[in-house]
Amino acid sequence: xxxxxxxxxxxxxxxxxxxxxxxxxxxxxxxxxxxxxxxxxxxxxxxxxxxxxxxxxxxxxxxxxxxxxxxxxxxxxxxxxxxxxxxxxxxxxxxxxxxxxxxxxxxxxxxxxxxxxxxxxxxxxxxxxxxxxxxxxxxxxxxxxxxxxxxxxxxxxxxxxxxxxxxxxxxxxxxxxxxxxxxxxxxxxxxxxxxxxxxxxxxxxxxxxxxxxxxxxxxxxxxxxxxxxxxxxxxxxxxxxxxxxxxxxxxxxxxxxxxxxxxxxxxxxxxxxxxxxxxxxxxxxxxxxxxxxxxxxxxxxxxxxxxxxxxxxxxxxxxxxxxxxxxxxxxxxxxxxxxxxxxxxxxxxxxxxxxxxxxxxxxxxxxxxxxxxxxxxxxxxxxxxxxxxxxxxxxxxxxxxxxxxxxxxxxxxxxxxxxxxxxxxxxxxxxxxxxxxxxxxxxxxxxxxxxxxxxxxxxxxxxxxxxxxxxxxxxxxxxxxxxxxxxxxxxxxxxxxxxxxxxxxxxxxxxxxxxxxxxxxxxxxxxxxxxxxxxxxxxxxxxxxxxxxxxxxxxxxxxxxxxxxxxxxxxxxxxxxxxxxxxxxxxxxxxxxxxxxxxxxxxxxxxxxxxxxxxxxxxxxxxxxxxxxxxxxxxxxxxxxxxxxxxxxxxxxxxxxxxxxxxxxxxxxxxxxxxxxxxxxxxxxxxxxxxxxxxxxxxxxxxxxxxxxxxxxxxxxxxxxxxxxxxxxxxxxxxxxxxxx
Numbered sequence: 001x002x003x004x005x006x007x008x009x010x011x012x013x014x015x016x017x018x019x020x021x022x023x024x025x026x027x028x029x030x031x032x033x034x035x036x037x038x039x040x041x042x043x044x045x046x047x048x049x050x051x052x053x054x055x056x057x058x059x060x061x062x063x064x065x066x067x068x069x070x071x072x073x074x075x076x077x078x079x080x081x082x083x084x085x086x087x088x089x090x091x092x093x094x095x096x097x098x099x100x101x102x103x104x105x106x107x108x109x110x111x112x113x114x115x116x117x118x119x120x121x122x123x124x125x126x127x128x129x130x131x132x133x134x135x136x137x138x139x140x141x142x143x144x145x146x147x148x149x150x151x152x153x154x155x156x157x158x159x160x161x162x163x164x165x166x167x168x169x170x171x172x173x174x175x176x177x178x179x180x181x182x183x184x185x186x187x188x189x190x191x192x193x194x195x196x197x198x199x200x201x202x203x204x205x206x207x208x209x210x211x212x213x214x215x216x217x218x219x220x221x222x223x224x225x226x227x228x229x230x231x232x233x234x235x236x237x238x239x240x241x242x243x244x245x246x247x248x249x250x251x252x253x254x255x256x257x258x259x260x261x262x263x264x265x266x267x268x269x270x271x272x273x274x275x276x277x278x279x280x281x282x283x284x285x286x287x288x289x290x291x292x293x294x295x296x297x298x299x300x301x302x303x304x305x306x307x308x309x310x311x312x313x314x315x316x317x318x319x320x321x322x323x324x325x326x327x328x329x330x331x332x333x334x335x336x337x338x339x340x341x342x343x344x345x346x347x348x349x350x351x352x353x354x355x356x357x358x359x360x361x362x363x364x365x366x367x368x369x370x371x372x373x374x375x376x377x378x379x380x381x382x383x384x385x386x387x388x389x390x391x392x393x394x395x396x397x398x399x400x401x402x403x404x405x406x407x408x409x410x411x412x413x414x415x416x417x418x419x420x421x422x423x424x425x426x427x428x429x430x431x432x433x434x435x436x437x438x439x440x441x442x443x444x445x446x447x448x449x450x451x452x453x454x455x456x457x458x459x460x461x462x463x464x465x466x467x468x469x470x471x472x473x474x475x476x477x478x479x480x481x482x483x484x485x486x487x488x489x490x491x492x493x494x495x496x497x498x499x500x501x502x503x504x505x506x507x508x509x510x511x512x513x514x515x516x517x518x519x520x521x522x523x524x525x526x527x528x529x530x531x532x533x534x535x536x537x538x539x540x541x542x543x544x545x546x547x548x549x550x551x552x553x554x555x556x557x558x559x560x561x562x563x564x565x566x567x568x569x570x571x572x573x574x575x576x577x578x579x580x581x582x583x584x585x586x587x588x589x590x591x592x593x594x595x596x597x598x599x600x601x602x603x604x605x606x607x608x609x610x611x612x613x614x615x616x617x618x619x620x621x622x623x624x625x626x627x628x629x630x631x632x633x634x635x636x637x638x639x640x641x642x643x644x645x646x647x648x649x650x651x652x653x654x655x656x657x658x659x660x661x662x663x664x665x666x667x668x669x670x671x672x673x674x675x676x677x678x679x680x681x682x683x684x685x686x687x688x689x690x691x692x693x694x695x696x697x698x699x700x701x702x703x704x705x706x707x708x709x710x711x712x713x714x715x716x717x718x719x720x721x722x723x724x725x726x727x728x729x730x731x732x733x734x735x736x737x738x739x740x741x
Contacts, residue, residue: 022168024067027075028060030166030179035086036078039066040165047072054082054161074169080139080160086182087139087190088158089197094127095152098250101200102130105155108196108253111245112265116189121177123167130175131164132193135184146200155197195278195286199251199267223309223318224293231292231317232399233268233275235389239400240299242266247603256282296400315401336368338382339403343368357407357478388540390447390479390500405498405539406447407478416590420583421471423575428456428468428568435614439566441595442609443476443544447500450608451544452566452615453522457623458550463570465548469503471584472546475592476501488518497529497539503546518545522564566610569619631669632681636716638662643713648696652687652708657694684709 027037036057039047048066058066066072079086093102109132110117121133142162146155158164167173177183185193234244234252241257249270256265266277266284275295277284283298284290290298297308312318337344337360344360351357368376387402392409429436442451456465473480480501487495488504496502521527527541577583601609635658642651653661655674663669678684686707693703 023075027063034084036082038076039072040074040076041071042073075166076163077166078163079158085135085139088164089132091130091155093129095148119183121182122175124173124175126171133182136190138187145197149202199276199278223312226317227293227312228291233292233295336380338380390542410477411588413593414589415593418587418590421587421591441598444595452608453545453564455547455567456570458570464573474585493530497527500542502543505548566615567619631677640716650712651696652692653694654706654708
């Protein structure tokens with residue numbers, strides 16, 4: 001038995017070898033690998049006095065003796081110097097309410113230390129927990145690393161003075177690695193692993209307490225406490241070079257500035273509002289938790305809390321507000337603002353639907369002085385810069401001293417009828433009504449998320465596409481813009497750069513470069529705003545695209561592997577209502593209420609909240625079919641005829657062979673173009689170098705050496721049996737075989 005295999009660990013696989021002997025033999029193996037072992041009873045307590053085996057290993061003879069006892073049911077592996085500086089991290093999942101902590105912990109180690117993770121010995125424990133085995137030159141005694149809010153231990157180490165239950169004890173099995181190859185890791189690598197574990201602590205250690213100023217203490221709602229409760233830490237960190245790698249319902253995971261790849265160096269616990277760092281080489285201490293005001297003080301004020309307190313008060317934190325929806329800098333309801341050195345007037349407009357919207361219009365300093373007086377300028381709220389922070393529920397006009405270009409949402413949800421809203425949704429989304437509701441729910445509740453490109457197509461006129469766009473415009477107001485395809489391809493993108501929803505009407509994208517630009521924008525995190533006659537500047541980009549087109553099959557080229565399009569073919573409405581837009585407007589509060597009551601969107605399946613299988617429908621398949629190249633379609637026709645005539649199951653041919661057979665006199669079809677189509681549209685790879693006969697011709701007379709493609713009959717022809725028992729041969733380009741795609 002040269003190693004303990006996974007199959008040996010399962011109780012059901014121990015029919016031939018008695019459990020006691022299996023445990024005894026495994027214990028001998030572990031001892032031969034320098035691990036001190038002890039016999040353990042069913043209650044996880046040692047079956048013998050074991051303190052001596054914390055200093056010296058048990059002999060093979062002693063193992064034979066003690067592991068024969070009837071009360072021994074498990075193996076204990078002693079940690080610490082006696083086992084070569086063995087340390088084990090015990091991940092106990094029985095107190096984990098999320099059900100994901102164990103897998104998330106392993107995933108974070110893999111993302112930060114992939115070369116270490118793949119070497120770790122990982123065993124599964126009872127309650128679906130994990131033990132992670134490694135050796136290190138520096139270890140410690142048993143340490144609690146993470147606990148629940150009620151002080152139940154989630155993750156701890158077993159080091160000197162501790163032991164763990166090992167496979168093949170009942171309920172324990174090897175998940176990865178081997179007891180014959182426990183890795184030796186560096187001290188720095190161990191620190192990262194321990195830091196990751198500590199980030200799951202619901203009672204993290206904080207750095208020094210902030211010394212409140214008298215004004216903070218006297219206000220009852222000081223600037224530090226207010227910022228701790230409401231400050232946007234994640235965007236503050238992004239501003240200073242950190243970047244988000246992923247997000248869960250509980251945490252936002254980030255990597256430190258200047259770090260390549262997807263590894264995570266810290267996370268922000270949303271409920272506890274604690275930023276926990278487990279990486280080095282930053283202005284923060286590793287293995288340390290920070291509240292939002294501490295993060296602000298370190299990043300913005302070089303650690304000076306008095307400066308931080310003053311700046312946060314100037315930004316409005318700690319100030320009494322008349323309404324939580326009113327931004328701190330606008331408590332005085334001032335009609336002007338200053339952003340940087342430029343002045344703007346906040347004006348209100350009523351749109352075509354009778355809804356009020358505000359807009360910041362550039363205004364000159366002299367005009368303000370002329371209309372008021374010079375001293376009037378002192379009371380104008382000031383901001384450092386513009387920022388874009390979309391939020392339709394908990395809106396903030398001011399963020400970290402920056403003015404939010406996202407417009408405040410104009411509606412409040414309220415219960416009521418949604419008759420015409422449902423009729424329109426059912427008309428547009430049909431059998432995918434639930435997906436349509438999820439899509440609008442995402443626009444409303446998650447405006448900061450990416451979304452699929454929604455495309456409404458119909459060759460017919462007056463199908464309701466424009467009504468749907470107008471309805472969304474009523475709901476989202478100035479945060480939505482309607483443009484033409486020329487605006488999308490223009491170098492000047494200011495018209496849509498700050499919009500959250502971008503509708504492009506009458507779309508026909510004839511150039512691949514435009515399609516690629518659209519797809520890139522659909523997943524872009526930032527956009528460089530390029531206004532006319534003004535210097536460029538960069539902003540976060542949250543645009544979601546909705547296209548309408550009368551070209552059902554070819555509004556744009558959509559590749560077979562593309563997963564960013566949600567295409568709906570819209571028919572003639574079954575219900576006629578000439579007052580539908582007014583009815584839809586009246587139902588907006590009730591429709592929003594319904595969206596809030598829907599089940600939360602599961603973003604674990606996809607960053608856009610939709611799977612590829614969910615978005616698949618006949619309209620998408622038709623567009624993909626039409627998007628294939630003319631050479632692809634010709635080759636399908638030629639190969640279909642060839643296999644029908646020859647009756648063979650497969651053939652071998654290189655691009656040059658295909659060129660010579662069917663395109664000898666067509667100078668526009670080259671061997672390299674054929675190779676491109678075979679690779680990117682047929683999804684084929686050449687075989688290894690070999691002797692072959694092109695298209696199955698006489699092997700004795702016509703053979704050559706090369707790397708041909710193997711092309712099979714079932715890629716083009718599907719045989720089925722008809723009612724009379726005869727073979728029916730079909731070729732359906734709209735539903736290609738799995739071998740192609």
